[in-house]
Amino acid sequence: MTAFDVARCRKDFPILARTANGCPLVYLDSANTSQKPQSVIDAVSAHYACHNANVARAMHALGMEATAAYEGARAKVAAFIGAQPEEIVFTKNASEALNLAANCLGAALGPGDEIVTTVAEHHSNIVPWQLVSQRSGAKLRWFDVTDEGRLDLARAAAGNLINERTKVVAVTWLSNVTGAVSPLPEIIAWARAVGAAVVVDGSQGVPHRPADVAALGADCLAFTGHKMLGPTGIGVLWGRSDVLAGWPPFLGGGEMIETVRMTGSSYARPPHRFEAGTPPIAQAVGLAAAIDYLNACGLEAVEAWEAKLTAYLLERLAEFPEVTVLGPTTMADRGSAVSFTLADIHPHDAMQILDADGVAVRGGHHCARPLHERFGVPASIRVSPYLYTTEDEIDRLADSLLRALRFFRVRPGGRG
Numbered sequence: 001m002t003a004f005d006v007a008r009c010r011k012d013f014p015i016l017a018r019t020a021n022g023c024p025l026v027y028l029d030s031a032n033t034s035q036k037p038q039s040v041i042d043a044v045s046a047h048y049a050c051h052n053a054n055v056a057r058a059m060h061a062l063g064m065e066a067t068a069a070y071e072g073a074r075a076k077v078a079a080f081i082g083a084q085p086e087e088i089v090f091t092k093n094a095s096e097a098l099n100l101a102a103n104c105l106g107a108a109l110g111p112g113d114e115i116v117t118t119v120a121e122h123h124s125n126i127v128p129w130q131l132v133s134q135r136s137g138a139k140l141r142w143f144d145v146t147d148e149g150r151l152d153l154a155r156a157a158a159g160n161l162i163n164e165r166t167k168v169v170a171v172t173w174l175s176n177v178t179g180a181v182s183p184l185p186e187i188i189a190w191a192r193a194v195g196a197a198v199v200v201d202g203s204q205g206v207p208h209r210p211a212d213v214a215a216l217g218a219d220c221l222a223f224t225g226h227k228m229l230g231p232t233g234i235g236v237l238w239g240r241s242d243v244l245a246g247w248p249p250f251l252g253g254g255e256m257i258e259t260v261r262m263t264g265s266s267y268a269r270p271p272h273r274f275e276a277g278t279p280p281i282a283q284a285v286g287l288a289a290a291i292d293y294l295n296a297c298g299l300e301a302v303e304a305w306e307a308k309l310t311a312y313l314l315e316r317l318a319e320f321p322e323v324t325v326l327g328p329t330t331m332a333d334r335g336s337a338v339s340f341t342l343a344d345i346h347p348h349d350a351m352q353i354l355d356a357d358g359v360a361v362r363g364g365h366h367c368a369r370p371l372h373e374r375f376g377v378p379a380s381i382r383v384s385p386y387l388y389t390t391e392d393e394i395d396r397l398a399d400s401l402l403r404a405l406r407f408f409r410v411r412p413g414g415r416g
């Protein structure tokens with residue numbers, strides 16, 4: 001697939017053939033979790049059917065096969081983002097990856113130090129830093145956003161947000177609410193100039209556009225398998241090798257040690273130092289198959305298809321005077337997640353109408369309550385297409401939004 005062939009792609013996703021509430025399913029909740037191609041389902045199933053054993057500790061044929069598959073998945077993830085295998089730590093999701101980074105970087109912080117994050121983060125990149133702040137005495141500060149939902153660099157510069165006291169900057173690549181792409185080169189250069197470590201939440205970036213950690217220039221990148229066609233139960237923390245080498249353990253247990261005595265233990269080298277206990281083996285195998293699928297599609301082609309689709313989505317939403325988009329309404333520096341309010345209809349109420357039409361979106365604060373507060377709304381409706389979404393499905397969404405407006409007796413502008 002070079003020019004993206006969405007019809008062919010859809011055939012690979014068995015769930016897209018089903019109905020929901022008697023209507024053909026329109027799945028527009030991929031920022032929440034993505035659907036899985038048959039190749040990923042088959043890879044997980046084949047692992048359990050033919051190669052299942054624990055890794056590293058089982059010295060038999062199956063154990064060696066499982067270990068090779070698990071470590072092979074690590075190498076595949078590394079290649080996907082331009083990293084080395086020993087820089088890839090498998091976790092259970094992005095939240096755990098961010099907690100790992102926060103705990104390890106936080107171990108060196110104390111009163112007088114500052115941690116900088118943004119009001120646009122998912123709770124996963126806020127709460128771990130709040131916990132570190134409470135434990136260490138380091139102060140938590142954050143970027144605000146402009147009314148368009150862009151990180152407000154000018155205001156941050158005026159307030160000297162990143163300064164000689166800043167030890168960590170934790171920022172999302174792409175907002176899961178507004179779809180806005182963060183100005184990472186500027187923020188990373190600023191953090192570097194004061195010697196701060198940079199943690200990037202790539203949960204909404206890595207599934208949708210090519211990632212290259214060398215070009216990124218950050219210290220850590222977190223992402224999650226289930227949003228990139230992979231299984232649930234696996235996340236990734238990439239950490240530059242010199243960064244991981246200096247970190248203390250996070251969780252203790254089997255596999256993360258070198259030797260254990262009752263008087264103390266010594267620890268394995270990264271990445272195993274950070275993978276206590278039996279890891280997500282089948283999930284890693286599934287993630288590797290997801291990466292094979294994305295590579296076969298070509299991430300540039302996926303990104304271009306999503307851009308076309310998102311432009312169409314924004315165009316259709318612009319037909320509704322009742323829709324207020326939170327975030328950028330043009331395609332410059334934005335991804336495919338689009339959140340909006342619909343007159344004064346509560347998102348959960350609107351969702352019920354959409355759901356009855358087989359249209360799956362997310363309504364709520366999408367684990368980004370501070371950002372919704374900044375926009376002055378308690379909740380929004382989020383539409384998040386992915387590579388398998390079609391323009392016809394966007395039309396089905398628009399039809400359903402119209403039905404919701406009629407149902408709640410909002411006179412749809414000029415159409416009521």
Ligand SMILES: Cc1ncc(COP(=O)(O)O)c(C=O)c1O
Pocket residue numbers: 031032093094095096122124125172174175176201203204224235367
């Ligand atoms: C930007 C962002 N960061 C982190 C997460 C957390 O991912 P997980 O639930 O897989 O830990 C999400 C999930 O919605 C997200 O959108």
